[in-house]
Amino acid sequence: MLWGLVRQGLKCEGCGLDFHKRCALQLPSDCSRARRRVCGPSLSLFPPARPRTHSLSTPAGGSMEEISMSKPRSRPPSWADQPVWLGVGHGKGGMAGRARVPHTFHIHSYTKPTVCQHCYHLLKGLFRQGLQCSDCKLNCHRRCESSLVPADCPGVRTNTNGEGVHQCLSTEIVIVLYFLSPPPPPHPSPCFSSYIPLMRVVQSVHHTKRRASGVLREGWLLHHTNTDTLRKRHYWILDWKNITLYQNETSTKYYKELPLSNVLQVRGPAQLSCPLLPDNSAHSFEVVTGTLVYCVLAGRDGQAWETAVRQALMPIQGSGQAAISLTLGDPQQQGSSHSVYQIFTDEVLGSGQFGVVYRGTHRQSGRSVAVKVIDKTRFPTKQERQLRNEQAILQNLSHLGVVLLEGMFETLEHVFVVMEKLHGDMLEMILSNEKGRLPERTTRFLVTQILEALRYLHFKHIAHCDLKPENVLVATPDPFPQVKLCDFGFARIIGEKSFRRSVVGTPAYLAPEVISIHGYNRSLDMWAVGVVLYVSLSGTFPFNEDEDISQQITNAAFMYPRLLWANISLQAVSLINNLLQVSVRRRFSVGKALGHPWLQDFQLWCDLREFEQRMGCQYLTHEGDEDRWRHHAQERGLLFPSHLPWTPGHDNSL
Known part of the structure; x- marks a missing residue:
């Protein structure tokens, strides 16, 4: 599977196949272009020229690499005006017969003097001096990569001191691969503008509605009920939600609106339960609700009306067999x-x-x-x-x-x-905030509930495996609402010392070990909590895919830019750091996270106690905490609310 939010892999424009970069390195030169073959004397082999912008210049994605085929050609005079292409042909050494794939560059901080392997000048600076290919370890300036470095990544980890030897660019067939994301707009400062804003990931949609509900059937019908034998004539209109009985065909006034959600059953001619009227005329079908039975006389259209009502009651019906x-x-x-x-x-x-x-x-x-x-x-x-x-x-x-x-x-x-059904989800709550992020007080309140739910799941040896704001439901529109975890489609039962290797989750919230060969355990949920905490406080994802994750984590200036994090406490940053640990052994567990100073807050305890009193159940705080926080308030001269202590006799359990 191709993982990631953007630049997940490479696609051949010739045959339309998708590849990992590591797999593209092994491609034979046998692209048939079966899906793109065009008959005719002229065929444009390259798309219109456009300047290529480095992928770090976009906050949400990478650059677009085109694909095409051409005859042998020499190196273009200006690489900035041509798409990056991938050669397959008679290269030297181990590159012969192999695809030439683009380098995967990340901004890199060097600990010793390093030269650019294109222009052979020193990479200057204290940190983030240049770019390094994550596969072959080629080093270069950003200015060199953007227009000069050829797409000839051998896929072999060479030395990082500039000793790698690059092959010639002579080719017979050019297979151009492009990254699976839209082309980025130019940006004046690519190095510090590549944060991905918080968004609803493409795997999910939320709260959509048809612009207009279609009318399934309409017409004049007679009806009476099991309690009133007087027949009434109205113009019936059936849609996906209601049966509406209008006075006439054009009037907006109606006699009755019968929601389909109130309809318990539709009975055909063989199932009629109401007795015939004195004139001995049988009705066509019956619509049964909780209080009344509507006996409908439709004449020749009786079967069609009965079928239409059944269809409206069963809008998702594949086989026709009763569920x-x-x-x-x-x-x-x-x-x-x-x-x-x-x-x-x-x-x-x-x-x-x-x-x-x-x-x-x-x-x-x-x-x-x-x-x-x-x-x-x-x-x-x-x-x-x-x-x-x-x-x-x-x-x-x-x-x-x-x-x-x-x-x-x-x-x-x-x-x-x-x-x-609950009110909404946590992502909607974050995005609807005026600043596009949540204050610390609200985030503490929500994260505590998430951690308590995870503690319950982990106690039962269950890992959620797809924790993200979309899967944290919000019960009410209150400032401090109840939240619940949902969508357990990826959930797994994982023992205390067990590891799983199946692919699960959403890429933006995945722990690094999920796609590694070592497997994962319930700790992957704690990584997701760290990402949820980060996006709640900042409104952006913590990582972009143009830099190595381990380097981003260790670079505090990159992970926590002053513009977004100046007003966020260091304790919050500390908790995030302890959750976003690549090493599973060093990553916080649920208990350690709940015991972190950022979540051991007097105002948070007061908010949780007030919430529990509204709920009538104590499940987020403990009785033993009351004396501790009362003493804390006395020491610091804080007012301890008199209504917060738990009233004896209340049910303190779930």
């Missing part, structure tokens, strides 16, 4: 998911790799729910077991910091996971 409720829920509600819940397919709450989350309603109670719909046809048969992973884990969890699973239903083509 079967699995192990969860009230036994009296066993049956079709559509008979228990109404799913609104025009209101998308979220979307990810495993499915789409729609807003739904419990038909009998009218309670709003979130329904994740997973299309089984998108996954191979051997992966179907993984689709039920979320339900298998959630059904054994009970914590106020974890989203509540209400039930699961399944058809031949879909899996329906029904969960409680």
Whole structure:
């Protein structure tokens, strides 16, 4: 898999195949250009020339490298006016017959005098003196890389002292690869402007809605109810949400609006339960709600109307077979998911790799729910077991910091996971803030809840594996809301001394060990907490993909630029540093993070106690903390709120 937010890999414009850079180094010179072959006497082999800007000049991505084929040609007089291309041909030595791929340059700080391997002049400065290829370790000035250094990375780690030998540029076939991201705009200061702003990653969407709900069927119908035998004639309009009974075809006044979420059942001619009227004329079908049964007389259109109403009640229907409720829920509600819940397919709450989350309603109670719909046809048969992973884990969890699973239903083509619906997510809360980031007080409050939920999960040997602000749901729009973890599609059960190697998570929040050969354990969630904490306080991602992560972590001036972090406490920075540790052994656990001075704050404890009193349950603080914080307030002359102590007799447990 090609990992990363931007510049994830290389794509051949000739055949359309995608490659890691390390794999592109082994490419044979056999591109057939099958997808791009054009018949005709003239064919432009190169796209229009454009200046190439170094990838560090964009805050959100890298440069675009084009691909094409050409006959043997000499080195262009000006590399700045040509796209970077990749040669396959008769190079010297080990480069013969291999693809010439672009260098992967990162800004590098050198600890000893180093020369540019293109112009052979000294790289000057105390730190961040130049660029180094992460594969072949070629060193150069930024000015040399932007227009002069050829794309001839051999993929071999040579010495960093300028001894690498570069091959000639003679080629027969030129295969040009481009990075999978849009071209960057020029920027006057590329070295310090490459931070990626916080955004909703491409794997997920959030809260979308159709501009207009389509009308499924309309027409004049007669109806009566099981309590009123008087027949009434109205103009019925059926859409995805309601059945509306209008006075006439053009009027906006209506007699009744019947939400489909209140419809429990549609009965056809063979299932009619209401007795016939005295004139012995049978109605076409019945619409059953919790309080009334609507007997509808539609004449010749009866079958069409019945089918349309059923279609509106089951907007996601693949096989036509009734969904079967699995192990969860009230036994009296066993049956079709559509008979228990109404799913609104025009209101998308979220979307990810495993499915789409729609807003739904419990038909009998009218309670709003979130329904994740997973299309089984998108996954191979051997992966179907993984689709039920979320339900298998959630059904054994009970914590106020974890989203509540209400039930699961399944058809031949879909899996329906029904969960409680909350107000929004943490990412929306961050982005909607006036400054695009959260204050420390709010961040402390949210991170404490996240850590308590993780402590519960880790105690049960469960790693979430995809922790990010999108998967932290916010219950209310309050300044200090309850938050819950959701989306356990990537979650894994990992023992105390176990390691897993399956690919999980979202690249921007992935711990380094996930893509290493050594495997990962539950500590990968703590790395994600560090990234969540960073993006909450700064509004940007901590790493960009143009520099080596380990160098960014050790470079405080880069990780914490003064412009964004001047007003953020050093204790917050300390906690982030202890969470974003490449070494798993040095990375903080949940307990150590909660015990960090930044989270041992009197104002935070007061906020948590007030929240627990609103919730009527103590699960974020401990009774023993009260005396400690009371003594703390007395020592510093702070007012200890009299309403915060827990009232005896209240339930202190979950």
